[in-house]
Amino acid sequence: MINSLSHLPHPSADNPTLASHFTDLAPPLTARQAMVESARCLYCYDAPCVNACPSEIDIPSFIRNIHQDNVQGAAVKILSANILGGSCARVCPTEVLCQQACVRNNQQECAPVLIGLLQRYALDHAEFNGHPFQRAPSTGKRVAVVGAGPAGLSCAHRLAWHGHDVVIFEAQAKAGGLNEYGIAKYKLVDDFAQHELDFLLEIGGIEIRHGQKLGDNLSLGELQQQFDAVFLGLGLAASRQLGLPDEQAPGLLAATDYIRELRQADDLSALPLADHCIVLGAGNTAIDMAVQMARLGAHDVNLVYRRGVEDMGATAHEQHIAKENQVRLLTWAQPEQVLLDEQGQVRGMRFARTHLVEGRLQTTGETFELAADAIFKAIGQGFDGSALSDAQATQLARDGERIRVDEQLRTSLPGVYAGGDCTHAGQDLTVQAVQHGKLAAEAIHADLMLTVEAA
Amino acid sequence: MADLSIEFAGIKAPNPFWLASAPPTDKAYNVVRAFQAGWGGVVWKTLGEDPAAVNVSSRYSAHYGANREVMGINNIELITDRSLEINLREITQVKKDWPDRALIVSLMVPCVEESWKAILPLVEATGADGIELNFGCPHGMPERGMGAAVGQVPEYVEQVTRWCKTYCSLPVIVKLTPNITDIRQSARAAQRGGADAVSLINTINSITSVDLERMIALPIVGQASTHGGYCGSAVKPIALNMVAEIARDPATQGLPISGIGGIGSWRDAAEFMALGCGAVQVCTAAMLHGFRIVEDMKDGLSRWMDSQGYQRIEDFAGRAVGHTTDWKYLDINYQVIAKIDQAACIGCGRCHIACEDTSHQAIANQKLADGSHRYEVVDAECVGCNLCQITCPVEDCIEMVAQDTGKPFLDWLHDPRNPYREAV
Numbered sequence: 001m002i003n004s005l006s007h008l009p010h011p012s013a014d015n016p017t018l019a020s021h022f023t024d025l026a027p028p029l030t031a032r033q034a035m036v037e038s039a040r041c042l043y044c045y046d047a048p049c050v051n052a053c054p055s056e057i058d059i060p061s062f063i064r065n066i067h068q069d070n071v072q073g074a075a076v077k078i079l080s081a082n083i084l085g086g087s088c089a090r091v092c093p094t095e096v097l098c099q100q101a102c103v104r105n106n107q108q109e110c111a112p113v114l115i116g117l118l119q120r121y122a123l124d125h126a127e128f129n130g131h132p133f134q135r136a137p138s139t140g141k142r143v144a145v146v147g148a149g150p151a152g153l154s155c156a157h158r159l160a161w162h163g164h165d166v167v168i169f170e171a172q173a174k175a176g177g178l179n180e181y182g183i184a185k186y187k188l189v190d191d192f193a194q195h196e197l198d199f200l201l202e203i204g205g206i207e208i209r210h211g212q213k214l215g216d217n218l219s220l221g222e223l224q225q226q227f228d229a230v231f232l233g234l235g236l237a238a239s240r241q242l243g244l245p246d247e248q249a250p251g252l253l254a255a256t257d258y259i260r261e262l263r264q265a266d267d268l269s270a271l272p273l274a275d276h277c278i279v280l281g282a283g284n285t286a287i288d289m290a291v292q293m294a295r296l297g298a299h300d301v302n303l304v305y306r307r308g309v310e311d312m313g314a315t316a317h318e319q320h321i322a323k324e325n326q327v328r329l330l331t332w333a334q335p336e337q338v339l340l341d342e343q344g345q346v347r348g349m350r351f352a353r354t355h356l357v358e359g360r361l362q363t364t365g366e367t368f369e370l371a372a373d374a375i376f377k378a379i380g381q382g383f384d385g386s387a388l389s390d391a392q393a394t395q396l397a398r399d400g401e402r403i404r405v406d407e408q409l410r411t412s413l414p415g416v417y418a419g420g421d422c423t424h425a426g427q428d429l430t431v432q433a434v435q436h437g438k439l440a441a442e443a444i445h446a447d448l449m450l451t452v453e454a455a
Numbered sequence: 456m457a458d459l460s461i462e463f464a465g466i467k468a469p470n471p472f473w474l475a476s477a478p479p480t481d482k483a484y485n486v487v488r489a490f491q492a493g494w495g496g497v498v499w500k501t502l503g504e505d506p507a508a509v510n511v512s513s514r515y516s517a518h519y520g521a522n523r524e525v526m527g528i529n530n531i532e533l534i535t536d537r538s539l540e541i542n543l544r545e546i547t548q549v550k551k552d553w554p555d556r557a558l559i560v561s562l563m564v565p566c567v568e569e570s571w572k573a574i575l576p577l578v579e580a581t582g583a584d585g586i587e588l589n590f591g592c593p594h595g596m597p598e599r600g601m602g603a604a605v606g607q608v609p610e611y612v613e614q615v616t617r618w619c620k621t622y623c624s625l626p627v628i629v630k631l632t633p634n635i636t637d638i639r640q641s642a643r644a645a646q647r648g649g650a651d652a653v654s655l656i657n658t659i660n661s662i663t664s665v666d667l668e669r670m671i672a673l674p675i676v677g678q679a680s681t682h683g684g685y686c687g688s689a690v691k692p693i694a695l696n697m698v699a700e701i702a703r704d705p706a707t708q709g710l711p712i713s714g715i716g717g718i719g720s721w722r723d724a725a726e727f728m729a730l731g732c733g734a735v736q737v738c739t740a741a742m743l744h745g746f747r748i749v750e751d752m753k754d755g756l757s758r759w760m761d762s763q764g765y766q767r768i769e770d771f772a773g774r775a776v777g778h779t780t781d782w783k784y785l786d787i788n789y790q791v792i793a794k795i796d797q798a799a800c801i802g803c804g805r806c807h808i809a810c811e812d813t814s815h816q817a818i819a820n821q822k823l824a825d826g827s828h829r830y831e832v833v834d835a836e837c838v839g840c841n842l843c844q845i846t847c848p849v850e851d852c853i854e855m856v857a858q859d860t861g862k863p864f865l866d867w868l869h870d871p872r873n874p875y876r877e878a879v
């Protein structure tokens with residue numbers, strides 16, 4: 001994919017210098033900071049922060065554990081609700097989740113308790129003798145999980161914990177899903193996704209088979225035959241298209257494709273650098289893309305969005321990060337034409353100015369051009385329907401393109417469950433995917449044990 | 456500006472803030488720095504007979520609050536570990552250089568007349584303004600027949616005080632140990648012996664904590680520990696009660712009291728004064744923050760006095776004594792009910808769970824559509840215990856509102872529900 005950018009130069013800084021631009025965005029708390037911060041928690045009852053945490057971590061209790069010098073207890077508490085608590089502590093937009101709800105975020109108070117950083121502190125400093133959770137005696141049941149992203153991994157861990165045997169089928173060479181291939185590099189440093197994966201697998205009873213792609217060399221029908229239940233955690237594998245001519249031209253690609261390459265690069269100085277670039281979109285992916293390109297050394301990074309700032313999906317915190325990294329934000333402008341040079345490579349884009357007319361977005365008739373060596377699309381991820389192409393899979397009821405599930409994450413097919421981004425059951429966030437995986441595992445467990453009892 | 460100067464038991468001082476007998480007043484160097492900083496007086500670190508006491512290492516440990524703020528300090532230090540001669544020489548010089556400040560000498564010698572007879576003239580010769588009898592050191596010294604052991608036996612207190620009044624013309628302040636059951640007995644004994652004033656409290660027997668790895672309490676000396684004396688803000692409530700007990704005891708009516716124990720701010724000092732103290736002494740707060748704290752103590756106290764229209768300390772000293780009484784005289788018909796200021800409430804739920812689990816189930820928890828909560832007092836269930844107000848993190852968010860019950864004053868002595876009530 002990055003062939004599309006092979007004509008571009010490389011960053012001028014060397015690899016160690018570039019690597020230093022991708023260290024922890026929010027540095028971890030020191031022991032003293034954790035003490036001071038944990039003391040700020042009011043140990044609320046029926047705490048608003050817990051209600052705001054999609055994975056229902058018992059926040060007041062784990063913070064109290066930290067403050068009482070019981071980091072181990074804090075870590076176990078977090079992990080028992082959210083086995084990927086380590087990555088969630090780093091990637092969660094806490095500013096719209098737990099910390100938003102924290103009572104100390106009230107106007108009369110000073111600032112929310114830094115729940116995410118405390119969570120990270122607990123998990124970074126807990127030392128376990130072996131895996132903290134013991135598997136229940138084997139049930140003899142086998143469950144197939146498709147997709148080794150946060151949803152699939154969380155589901156697999158919980159199932160293994162309950163004594164089921166799990167096989168995960170994963171299309172990619174590495175497990176972790178977007179934790180491995182998508183999250184901004186400065187949010188998950190030091191190969192964290194793989195370390196967390198190793199930890200998670202320590203529970204035992206989980207086998208991962210790579211290169212297994214549903215809809216390609218794998219079918220839902222087969223899985224249903226071979227396993228007692230199936231969980232689909234497929235994520236959103238497709239990037240939305242602009243629908244403009246020349247969308248395949250060198251220099252124009254999906255932001256997620258570039259980020260994947262960046263996340264896997266051993267040598268950052270070998271990456272293509274778009275010194276002048278345009279990022280299209282307004283969500284956190286767009287911000288991630290723009291900021292990472294700026295940190296690679298790009299001088300002129302423009303984030304262009306067709307609506308106003310208040311409509312942006314990116315949180316205020318993320319927007320702030322973008323500004324701090326000299327990303328320029330242009331609003332009310334809609335892509336109109338990809339501009340190419342004589343070699344047919346991207347040289348810029350023409351935009352149409354937009355405005356709202358009676359609540360509807362319309363172009364004003366005015367246009368402008370922006371020069372760019374590359375254009376990155378971050379206008380949303382879509383579900384890749386080709387995964388659901390076999391006879392069984394096509395029967396799955398859908399919500400729009402995504403898979404329809406009920407509150408227990410059951411699909412319309414008995415014995416088939418789904419969660420995470422490939423469903424419409426929540427926000428497209430890591431922590432939400434983890435929660436879905438967990439709840440689906442509980443539902444699978446309940447359903448499987450029901451049949452055991454009935455038999 | 457209010458006039459902070461005092462005359463306490465005949466001793467004049469420019470302000471009522473004195474340093475208690477302890478490390479801050481151990482030697483001339485510290486005392487001079489204290490006077491430079493503005494302290495009104497000092498009680499010199501307790502002197503004894505030669506040879507001087509010997510101290511161990513380590514010596515202090517602490518009880519901490521949630522943010523590592525020190526609630527109280529525990530110490531196992533003895534009285535001065537310097538010779539009598541050096542101390543007396545320094546006292547003489549300091550008093551000469553700082554004539555306007557109160558300089559009191561604390562003393563602890565064996566409970567025999569000869570010992571007191573010998574040391575008192577030496578102290579008087581320094582030009583010091585008064586003496587303080589240290590009957591309160593709870594560690595080390597009692598084993599030698601001095602300090603708390605003497606202070607715990609009213610007859611000894613009376614006897615030693617009398618010797619001091621006999622062999623010395625200076626005002627005598629008797630420092631009381633809190634390690635007894637009824638502080639009034641000690642104060643009465645001091646008064647019988649002729650004491651010009653009492654000061655209290657000295658430190659409280661304590662162990663602050665245990666090192667759970669080594670299984671030794673703190674502070675650790677080699678492989679062992681011992682109990683020490685507790686002081687600092689945590690002891691203030693205990694000291695205030697003991698001060699009040701003496702202040703409202705008819706037997707010791709009018710006996711000047713120097714308040715000690717957990718004083719760290721002008722407000723603390725004013726509270727001790729309101730309960731009957733004519734002066735106060737400070738140790739731990741100075742040990743934690745240095746002598747500079749006296750600036751705010753003086754400034755804050757005089758501004759507060761100005762705001763209340765008090766010109767001198769006597770104007771308000773003892774004003775709260777008359778409002779301190781025995782439980783049986785309280786108005787049983789008085790009723791307060793908690794009221795939550797919804798605009799100030801941050802929704803932490805602490806009041807609810809406290810009342811629900813441990814009090815009277817008088818705060819309802821209503822979950823709102825947006826996931827937040829509304830907490831509301833159920834008036835009919837509230838007994839007015841103050842617990843919710845205490846646990847609420849937001850100051851003034853919960854108000855205890857006095858109710859108009861329409862009922863007259865009624866104390867327990869006259870309450871029909873009291874099987875032992877007094878006939879009307």
Ligand SMILES: Cc1cc2nc3c(=O)[nH]c(=O)nc-3n(C[C@H](O)[C@H](O)[C@H](O)COP(=O)(O)OP(=O)(O)OC[C@H]3O[C@@H](n4cnc5c(N)ncnc54)[C@H](O)[C@@H]3O)c2cc1C
Pocket residue numbers: 091092093146147148149150151152169170171172175176177178179182183184187212213214215233234235236237256259284285288381387419420421422427428429430431433
């Ligand atoms: C660029 C970017 C940045 C993000 N940043 C954040 C952030 O900072 N914070 C946050 O909370 N969320 C963030 N998100 C969202 C978050 O990453 C997702 O919500 C989360 O990863 C969803 O987990 P999942 O398990 O549902 O899907 P995924 O993580 O996408 O995992 C799906 C897995 O299934 C595999 N798979 C897909 N199709 C098949 C198939 N047909 N057969 C077999 N395997 C298949 C994939 O290879 C992958 O391993 C970001 C997303 C993107 C794109």
Ligand SMILES: Cc1cc2nc3c(=O)[nH]c(=O)nc-3n(C[C@H](O)[C@H](O)[C@H](O)COP(=O)(O)O)c2cc1C
Pocket residue numbers: 475476477478500501528530532533534535561589591592630656657658685686687688690715716717718736737738739740
């Ligand atoms: C380290 C230390 C040593 C003390 N030594 C003496 C002493 O020699 N004589 C004495 O009368 N009181 C001594 N005290 C008690 C203090 O004078 C004072 O009564 C007590 O600390 C309570 O006051 P505070 O809470 O302000 O510290 C000592 C206290 C401390 C902390």
Ligand code: SF4
Pocket residue numbers: 040041042043044047048049050059060063101102103104113115803
């Ligand atoms: S809302 Fe804030 S203060 Fe209350 S428990 Fe949660 S983190 Fe602590």
Ligand code: SF4
Pocket residue numbers: 792793809810814815816817818832836837838839840841842843844
């Ligand atoms: S005052 Fe006591 S009884 Fe009344 S609401 Fe508060 S805690 Fe409950």
Ligand code: SF4
Pocket residue numbers: 795799800801802803804805806807830843846847848849852853
């Ligand atoms: S304790 Fe105070 S702030 Fe917390 S819910 Fe009750 S009234 Fe509100």
